[in-house]
Amino acid sequence: MAKKTTLRRPTPRLISVFVSAIGLLLVSVGATYYIGLVAVQNNRRLAHEVTVLQQLEAYISTLLSMETGQRGFVLTGQHEYLDPYTQAAAQLDKRSTTLRVYASQRELPGQSVDHILQLAHAKTAELEKTIQIRKEQGEAAALTVIQTGEGKRLMDSIRDEISQLQDQSRANIQADLSRARHSALIRTFTFISMTLLNVAFLFWAARLILKAIERRDAAVQEATNQRTMLSTTLTSIGDAVIATDTTGAVTFLNTEAERLTGRDSSEAIGKDIAEVLPISNELTGQPAENPILKVLKVGKVVGLANHTVLLSKDGRRIPIEDSAAPVRDESGKVYGVVMVFRDVTERRKTDIARERLAAIVESSDDAIFSKTLDGIVTTWNRGAQEMFGYEPNQIIGQPAAKLFPPELVEREKSVIRRVGQGEHIDHYETVGLRKDGTRFDISHSASPVWNRRGEIVGISAIARSITERKRLDSTQRELADELANMERLNRLAARFISERDVHAVLDEMVDTAIAITRASKGNLQLFEPSTGHLTIEAARGFSREWLDFFGNLGGGQDAACAQAMRLKERVVVHDVRSSPIFAGTPALDVQLKEGILAVQSSPLINRSGDLLGMLSTHFTETYTPSETELRWLDLLCRQAADLLERNRAETALHKSQERTRLEISQIESIYQAAPMGLCVLDLELRYRRINERLAEINGFSREAHIGKRVHELLPTLASQAEEVLRRVLDTGDVVRAELRGETPTQPGVQRIWDERWYPIRDAAGAITRVGVVAEEVTERKRMEAELDRARAELQSHAAGLEKTVAERTADLRSSIAELEGFSYSLSHDMRAPLRTIQSFSQIVMEQAGDKLGQMEKDLLTTITSASSRLDRLIQDVLTYSRVIRSPVRPVPVNVEELIRQIIHERPELQLPKADVHIEGPLHRVLGHEAYLTQCITNYLDNAIKFVPPGTQPRVTIRAERVETASNGSPHHHPNSDGCVRLWFEDNGIGIPKESQGRIFGIFERLNPDASYPGTGIGLAIVRKAAERMGGTVGVESEPREGSRFWLQLPAATTQ
């Protein structure tokens, strides 16, 4: 192709040669033209000069002619001699004009011409004069004039002047001629040189062109070879090839293209492609855009649109497909298009057949699938997908055994075996297994799939759901049912609107529910929100016993409706015998006895979601509702709920009206009977309503008030009332005011009312009336005044009293302080001498005991013990007084632990000296540990002290819970939880009944000092300490049978 492009593009060199040659030619043409132009101008000028010369010559000859004529006439007197004169005179003017023109064109100097013309004029005048003279005076006269020489002189001047001009013209002509010769030389030279140059160029260009032609011939030869090869190839290939130039004219078509288009190359080449290759859309029949033209437009490869048909010359319609591509030269310029296309008739037929088959398979409601002889699924249509529930990607590659229940898998295998041997198995009924595990009846066919070699390579299976067929069979019946249901609901709806008797409608509702669900019994219950119970309001088909049992149900009971009530959802009991609702309940027996095997209960729920009732139907066989039934049931329930809601609303409204009426009458009676004055006034202060009490106060009957103004009845109150009304209107709120005035009933008595005026508004909120509550306070005011007086007195008394109290308190405080000082002194100062007495007696005994007699020793011992007892006494008194004084804040105390500790620290309370036994556990009490220790120690000390001689003391401690109130405890602890009584039981000498009351007093001793020493303060301390802790003490005893002392304290709250 490279050669070819050389052909088409002259070399730059060749171009430059041609350009130079053309340039040269142009230059020579230009030069020749210019030289020619100059020559022409020269010639024209030359010609003109000659004309001017001739004119000058003619002018002078005209004048000479005139003179000649004049001379002739003058000499002869014959008039015929005058002819030349007159002829020349006639010409002279014209010639003068010509000269003037030349002068004006500056071809002759103007001055000379003017001069010549003047002279000529003068000459003419002279001639004419002489002629005139000759005529009149004769020859002589005329000759005289002529002989003056004037005429000759004029003539000479003219002749001189003209010959000057002629000389000048001749010089000009000479110059022009010389120029013309010169330019002719140049012209000749130029022409010759240019011609030579051009010849040289032509030689050069001819050489280049010849070379280019040689190359071109070689390239053409090569291109022809290639073309031959290509066209041979193209001719022999199976695809049709057609090529065009850029205008769309066909340049080539191969054999196949000839065959398809039905046109020979000879016929087609040079024709427009649209004519050679008419194509159209197969589907629309519309002419399609030829891809070649499209390529020419877009300059890119284009594919043939689908469904393109070629209309061949012989009328065949051949579906074709393929593409067209632009052919570009080296520079990328498109110079042609090649289109390759193919007859796809055969393929199209196969495709169509396959598509049809696939569409049939795909659109079939039957499950159509294929499997290998090993039972692996290889194809899966939409029908199969819908029937079995598997997506193609879920089942393809999987064993087909999955599609059948396990027990039928063996049978399916035998089917596969038989089909594998070439048998066709026609519709046999079996069971399919869906992906979700449900089973369904199918009619199944299986056929072998053969390959081309006649081998069986797979099995094609068709399954048809019989369930579906059955369902279709029943559709008509269902439609009839639906129609019936619709009619029922319509009828019911109509009745809901017209019927006022709710129960009749409820009955009908139950009937409808029974019909819709094909039940044998049914009932409707109403829900009572206050009790949470369902009560049967309408029922069909139940025995008395059944109704008694289920008549009134709570949510917790064993029934479908109770369950539905709890869930607020429909409950369907498919079989009461297997339902967990009824399992093992008496309700099951009642249902079975009634012949009920299944129940459905649908709650009736209003639009705000509240339960209104329950619509249940009962079945004598097991029951599973169909979707249609549920839908109708839902509609019915919706209607029922609406009815109940409406009914409930109406009832509620009725009740509310009744209640309102009752309330109003109650209010009215209260209003009338109220012990305070009540009235309603309008804004003009007219009584609109008044009660008995106020009427009585005002001193007019109730009737007399109505419509009258306050001003008319109680003038003394009018201005005050106006003021209060104004305030009510201003504030819009209740106004309390005290009104004073007189009434006709008590003339002259100033009465006082405490009144509240409150605004009464209409629906728009505007105050239209005022309500007045009036209470006469005349008496109260009087009493209040007295009370104030009394109070003032009392206050003065109280002030005195307070002073007294303060004084006494101060006294008491100082007494207490003194007492404290006393006890301090007691403890310190009184004990010091005692200590001295006691210690010194002991020292005497130690130091001088052996020197003393028995009596002295006894006395010293007595001194010692007496002082020791006194010391004890002092200490006890101090303890007692401290217990009285000190404040106590009780806290929880583990009393059992405390007792164990006390026993542990005191050997005399332990075995063998004593047997103290705790019968635990002892409840924790609220107390003060130190005081408790004091109490317990004192009790235990007493218990082990007061025993008959030789007896081992035995004490049992136990606790008892008692209620707080029963024992009248003076203190009550809010955090206490009843009380705990601690018992201390001993085997001591006991206490006589008559003494039991006083043993807790201070300084009370019951026994002689010798046998049972003591200060008589111990139990007093116990009582005081117990009281300080908010507790009590006591004793139960019989002489010689031991005592049972107790201490009762608030129990600590158990943790």
Added chain:
Amino acid sequence: MNDYRTINNNRTILHVEDLPEDVFLLKYALQRAEITNPVQVASDGQEAIDYLAGAGKFADRQKFPLPYLVLLDLKLPIKIGLEVLEWIRSQPALKSLIVIVLTSSIHEGDIKRAYELGANAFLVKPSDSKVTLDMCKAIKHFWLQHNQPPLGAHELRPVR
């Protein structure tokens, strides 16, 4: 452990007590308890302060050395025991002096106050001389034998 005989037996005990009987009873009991330490007696609060301060007639520290232990009655003439105790604890040199309150008062306020002011112990005078003896033995065992005084407590310098 320090032995009583080697360390604490010659240290002075200051007994602050106004009642001669009680002074006698204590002295008697100390003897019986075989406490050999020299015992100085101050018979009122001011005297006790003077002694401890080395003032007036107590200026001679040879004769009246600073005590190792003070037995302090509370009910004293001129200045009561709690005042004395407060003064002692206000003296930098006496801050760690062992002060044992020995009184007949069992007033709770006194006990509380004494400890607040820095008493090392609070003992109630027994009525029984045998108990007094026991108490003295206890003082000997605890304070004179087992107790470790702060360093330098035995070489307290006179204060002024």
